[in-house]
Amino acid sequence: MALARVSRGAAGRPSRLGGHAVKKKSLRVYFVEYEDGRRTGTLMRTWDTFFDRPAPSAYGATTEDVLDELESQLEERRITEQDVVERYLWEEHFETSTVKVAIFPLSSVAKRPVIGKKEIPLLLTYAHCPLAGGGHRVMVPRFGAWFVVEELSLAPHLLRHMVTTSLLGEKPRWVYDLRRVGAEYVREWSPPAITRTRPAARAAEEAPPEQLARVADDLTALATRGKLPRVVGEPALRRDVEAYSLRPRPPSLLLVGESGVGKTTLVRALAQLHAARRRGKTKDAPRIFSTSRDRIIAGMIYLGMWQERCVAIVKELSEEGDVLHVDALSGLLTVQADGASIADFLEPALASGEIRVLTECTQAELERARRTRPGFVARFEIVRVEEPSPEATVELLSHYVRHKGGIAAHAAALKRLVRHLAMLERSVAFPGKGFRFVDWLAQQAAGAGDGKAKTYYPRDVSEAYSRYSGIPTSLLSDDISAGAGELADMLRARVVGQDAACDACGRLLARFKANLVDPERPCGTLLFVGPTGVGKTELAKQLARTTFGGEDRLVRVDMSEYQLPGSARRLLEVGPGVRSLATLVRQSPLSLVLLDEIEKAHSDVFDLLLGVLGEGRMTDASGRFVDFRTTIVIMTSNVGTSEARPVGFGEAGDQEAARASAVVRSVRAHFRPELFNRIDHVLPFRSLALSDVARIVELELDAARKRPGFARRQVRLVTTDRARAKLAELGYHPTRGARPLRRVLEEKVMTPVATRMAEDPTFRDRTVVVVEDGEDAGGRAWVVRV
Template structure:
């Protein structure tokens, strides 16, 4: 059995979390369901699965026999087409249409040459002589399974996300020896909510660690005290607080290996989320905390509880985990390790001073940038990295990280980049990055364009403005002002303690304010998806500002999104509609580049571009029409009257947008038609959209409304151009490689069409009401 191991089948859900399930080699009718777990990462799932595996072994030593595999398993996702079942006059009818469904199965070659196939999501299993027939067998099985089912049964087979299989061998993972004797199995509750770091610290799969031996010597001296004192690690994001705990666990393991008589604590890692996971009824999580205290009581082991703020956060019933654990730590009954930032420590000192009494504070400082090239070389050496970096390239990378990632500190942000860089390399190949290569690698890592981060490539203001104007028609002055912010960013002259830029776009609806924000995101970060758009009409009521600061699993608040992606553009759309409480939050964001979330943690906005849009001042402008506009001072006067002085003075630029001219709308028509012509349905068939000049003018005339600007234009093109073409292609799927004319009905262009194109023409008539 030594060559056998377990196989875990992972399913990725729409929220990014994972389900892991042990795959049985065979099934029998009386078997219990295979062990499974649900978590945010593979490590969390495997930790929970290990708990269930050990529980099985306590109940029955042979319980894992049916889960031990000899074959190497692989997962494959295929598309099978089935005829769905519908209901007609209360009778099931199998439809003629074919519906594609994605299905994932695992397979492995058996000793006799046949192939074992399993579909874990539905407990299907069979053996085929040749793997090539697996698709046909699955298609038949799927069609059979759906016979007699209601049509909505199809949803049971929908494909949520990636599904894959991993080999796993958790047995013997906690066989560390203390004092020459085998340790007892871990207590049940600790095994459920925590993982023991010390016994795993010397494993081959543990991450590379670079640490200060002198600092670890002091930590080991503290750990040898009986009982060991509770520790609070204080440092900024990226200084390595969690890594220091892992370092301590490794040093304890190394010391035990050198001297088996030494007395040193184990370190159990958990978190507030894991402690309360699955605790749905009143009093359940409190009971779990009391069991934790009971099992750790006077054992002289450490419980690493991750973030102190999570420990102090109130649970739904109003009390916190800290209300139970901290008194036990204060009395010396248990020993805790927690971490926080300097700002969080100050907040705790003001609001929860008693919570800090059990802890000895250890501050972890960020190393200076001048020392980082040496530390990065050491880190690569420990990891046996195949990617070499020229010394000048290392200094250049440190400069990029120091300039463009101020939300995190050294050494964490540098080590994360090196981890990413190692993953990008091809397996087995070594390479060296020179300065230009290092800058290009960082541009791919951050999403920032090379022309903005490299001193070797010029990026003049008019060039940046021209890039913005490609997607924003008729607003040359606005693009020029916005390009100035990008130029200032490249030169490194922006205020390091404020957002990269704070821009307020003022002007009528539908003239390109939101589009300029998107174009800024594309130019600055390479992707429109890096724009975080907030409609301020959703934050008009008292208390709605709190939604911007919410944190927790599944929450997509402003605080969570900027924490996950600090390099982003934040758009506050129709700012004047927001409640005054939102303006109070904006004062901190625009003035100090930070926001305090619901747990008291700081969210860094210093690498964001903040854009705001407003229609203030438009109502008093001249009569609406093509090109009608007033000076920028009208918008500025209205904005100054609407906003408090302290908020108005934090805005870098108020950028006015003028009304569109007929020539502008015609150019927008061309831009939108170009986007429509590049759709996959047309390109796949080699179809070319040909829009006659009078048709373009017709679309411009009927797609522009003075009160809405050019916004109705997209809707008009969809209704009058793309919808008729879609109907025609659906009726004639054989059409390929032809021209699709778009003309005005009754025009000379229509009369001049050749007969073979007349049937393919899209006619624009009658006018839109």
């Protein structure tokens, strides 16, 4: 890491990218330590220019932190040619001394700014060194000034005069900024990446090839400038990377592992190793260029353009000996509109050993690639990147938390985090999903703005993960009791008249909380069977609120739209703007999937659902797996309800049990055995009684009271018992249950109130009383009659 190399010509002016640093020269860093042990370091330079940018400066907890940041800044300036290295190189040895200076800051008299009479003493530290030709250089880095004196004894007098004059009448805060806060000293520093000799030809070679510069990132250059994320991994990973790089002719690699396991991290570790060798004695360490299929073909709109670019990339790689990293094997194999793929252009050069390629895939993608392009896959050496054990993951997360800063975590808290992630984020592997959660946690801590590092304990981690995932703490934490009965009561808060179905769902949630669900299937597969308007959809919504934190986690699919042959493919579609079942579940794997009116779907849909319900996964149109193992799948149907007795005002217990048995028999007869046997529970929904509909009226009115119009105008809605009974009677239908109720409430209650509020802007802070037609309103202010 260094600045762009320069040399001084005959006229003494710096020239870019040429020359050699004078032997034995090194950098000088001016350190200022603070009371809390932290420090700043600023590079001292031998000359300045007009409109000069500030010298590189860094702040850190240790000297090593400061030097690392300074090295990164220097490297960035060198690469971008924003500075020259010679003016930071010294042969002289500096010492520091102090001088007392008197300052007369700004004051005011009769609201006029004047030079104050109050004298403020300032202890100023300055650095000085003898010059080879005589005299002494005196520097005040914190003041941004330097001069040369014949005798060092003159320095204190000149500094008093200079600083006192410069700060005369200035605001007191300027004086405060220059106060002595701790030890100040100069340290000599010789980082090899900055001070080593580097010929101009070598610098010219670092420019990336033309086509690669357009479509790829030079990971080695980014690592040299400190722009790559720090690799957090096991020592074995680093050993494997180093062993690969030391091979005489390293082969092309195919990294196989699940998402999040660390495939890309391994490539970054290799880039950082190559960057370190290029800074050291090994000058021929190859660069690693990272790209993707989309970047390679971007902008190639005419016939033959993307093929020509591929040919140019292969030529540049073979000439330079560099390595190409492509983020996904599937991108190389994707067939373009003309029937060719990127792999077609890379394979001949791979076979002859002219180029090396690093790419990544999952095990499932590898199996598909072997079926479609076995010859291309054979050009790679396969390296399997395994997921670390839970114990190793805890150690990695502990190291990552310490590196991240701003937060701290107890070992037991990290163990609980690993448990939560293992249970609820099965589509992503460790340690990636753990690192992402720690990143989110650090952002939350930074947003708090109190500047204190919070220590997380197991309960804190459960609460934080609840906010992160949306799953209530009562289902996550072992510290909170929530039995099947209590969970069923939470469902009954919004679902009326379906106690048996709520109890079954409560038992499902209890298994979910205890982490006793089948890990290779959806968390639950339920079939709700009953006539329309009895609460099947409402129970699904309440289950989504209780389990995943809100209705937005409900993925609803109307299966009546998939009745025709071939329509099942629409469930698997992917692409920009597509909202298929596959894309919605991939975006939100913690969700409730509601397949409404499942009996109307085509038989092809049932074939597709066999894999979802049996193995918890689906293969989308692009060949990628979609994980359903953290979803709850609910299907609704009215199969068998037509043979049962029509919905009335309640049934006797034995009649209800007989009807439920008849419904289950009808369901078993209607669906294929392989589908029926994958359903955990068939839950018949009973018919609603009028008393049930009266309770639903209360729930709907409670929801209506929360509408913004009522809150903004502070209007209160009150109903009498007779009015609620009348609304229940009007909103009940023998064959449609309580479905007409919402329309009745809108017409009989909401519409009159809305009309009055729209007509009268002064209608505020009122009480609206809903009464039955003919009922005495008791002289109340404003009445709605139903």
